[in-house]
Every structure is written in C-alpha cells, then in structure tokens.
Amino acid sequence: AQSVTQLGSHVSVSEGALVLLRCNYSSSVPPYLFWYVQYPNQGLQLLLKYTTGATLVKGINGFEAEFKKSETSFHLTKPSAHMSDAAEYFCAVTLNNNAGNMLTFGGGTRLMVKP
Amino acid sequence: KAGVTQTPRYLIKTRGQQVTLSCSPISGHRSVSWYQQTPGQGLQFLFEYFSETQRNKGNFPGRFSGRQFSNSRSEMNVSTLELGDSALYLCASGFTGGSYNEQFFGPGTRLTVL
Numbered sequence: 001a002q003s004v005t006q007l008g009s010h011v012s013v014s015e016g017a018l019v020l021l022r023c024n025y026s027s028s029v030p031p032y033l034f035w036y037v038q039y040p041n042q043g044l045q046l047l048l049k050y051t052t053g054a055t056l057v058k059g060i061n062g063f064e065a066e067f068k069k070s071e072t073s074f075h076l077t078k079p080s081a082h083m084s085d086a087a088e089y090f091c092a093v094t095l096n097n098n099a100g101n102m103l104t105f106g107g108g109t110r111l112m113v114k115p
Numbered sequence: 116k117a118g119v120t121q122t123p124r125y126l127i128k129t130r131g132q133q134v135t136l137s138c139s140p141i142s143g144h145r146s147v148s149w150y151q152q153t154p155g156q157g158l159q160f161l162f163e164y165f166s167e168t169q170r171n172k173g174n175f176p177g178r179f180s181g182r183q184f185s186n187s188r189s190e191m192n193v194s195t196l197e198l199g200d201s202a203l204y205l206c207a208s209g210f211t212g213g214s215y216n217e218q219f220f221g222p223g224t225r226l227t228v229l
Contacts, residue, residue: 036220041222042222042223043119043205043220043221043222043223044205044207044220045220046217046218046219049217090158092158100146100163100165100170100171101146101148101163101171101207101209101218102148102160102163102171102173103148103150103158103160103207103218104160105150105157105158105159106157107157108157108158
C-alpha cells in the first residue's frame with residue numbers, strides 16, 4: 001500500500017518569495033510521483049511528474065520538484081511566487097507495477113500569495 | 116483535442132435518491148478513473164475502468180458503482196444517497212492500461228445531497 005503526507009494544509013508566502021510545498025510518501029515498490037494544482041471550481045491539472053531517470057523534474061509555470069528516495073520526499077518549489085499561483089496543490093503517488101492508473105493523493109496544501 | 120467532459124456539472128438530490136454521473140474521456144483514451152473529493156476526506160479513488168472492465172476499486176460501499184461503454188464513456192451511479200455523499204466527483208482519462216500513463220482530469224460534477 002502507498003500513502004502521501006503533505007505537511008501544512010495552508011501555506012502563505014509573499015509575492016516574489018520562494019514557494020516550498022512539502023510531500024512525503026510511503027510505497028512498497030518504486031513509485032511514480034506527481035504534483036497537481038486545482039483552481040477554484042476546476043479539476044486537477046498536472047504540474048509535473050517523476051517516473052524514472054533524473055530526480056529533479058521541471059514542470060509548468062516555473063515549478064520543480066526533486067525526488068529524494070533516502071528521504072521519501074518529493075517537495076515542490078518555485079523560486080518566485082506569483083499571485084496567479086494561489087491555488088490548492090496535491091501530491092500524489094501511484095505504483096510502478098503495471099496495475100493501472102490508481103492515484104493516492106495527499107491531503108492538499110492551499111497556497112496563498114500575499115501582494 | 117477536446118478535454119475530459121463531465122455532465123452534469125452541478126446536481127442537487129435528496130437523501131434516498133439515486134444519481135448517475137457521466138464522463139466522456141479524451142478521444143482515444145481507454146482508461147477512465149473516478150475520484151471523490153470532500154473537505155473532510157480529501158481526494159479518494161473510487162474505481163478505474165479499462166476496455167469496459169473494472170480494473171481497480173477503492174474502499175467505497177456497494178452503493179457506488181460504475182460502468183464503461185464500448186466508446187470508453189463512463190458512468191458512475193450512487194444509489195440510496197446519503198448526506199455524506201455530497202462531494203465533487205472527478206473523472207480522469209488515460210490513454211492505455213498497463214504501466215502508468217498520464218491522466219487528464221475533467222472539471223468535476225458537484226453533487227449536493229439535501
């Protein structure tokens with residue numbers, strides 16, 4: 001079984017400041033890891049994903065995340081926050097075992113950006 | 116290419132009724148998954164269909180069911196609605212089965228049970 005923990009249900013940063021959203025996972029087999037963003041009244045949009053290969057992955061809108069196996073972490077970062085980044089962010093994991101597309105999500109982190 | 120569409124977008128039902136939600140995947144996608152999103156429980160996996168067969172199922176009671184048609188469109192049904200079924204129901208489609216492939220989410224159907 002796999003699980004995801006996102007530390008901090010709410011994170012507030014000033015515009016232009018570093019964004020750091022934390023995600024830790026547990027998985028019995030090599031995982032695939034994802035970050036999704038959800039804007040109000042919308043579905044989920046994929047920001048970035050880690051499957052295999054390079055552990056530092058870059059996504060859309062200037063976000064990136066680093067897969068650290070030793071720390072079982074996949075934290076999301078962005079050097080400079082923009083007002084349009086205000087949204088809810090979800091970290092998710094699925095198993096790399098050809099068993100389908102089931103995603104397990106963390107509880108989400110609501111990012112607020114102050115002017 | 117059109118994205119994942121879900122109908123209806125909003126729905127109000129009363130306790131004890133049943134409801135059917137529809138999801139049309141991206142053209143060419145054969146996998147459809149359903150998720151329930153609530154403030155208390157977050158995002159939870161309901162089930163996944165691939166080529167008209169249920170491949171994975173989450174931990175939900177039998178009141179929640181689904182099916183997939185030959186054109187990959189999927190429906191989910193909730194019978195004997197309870198207040199706790201009020202949620203945003205999200206559908207996601209993927210190209211294939213087997214190893215994971217990127218899923219694309221629809222805008223969701225917001226169900227309110229009174």
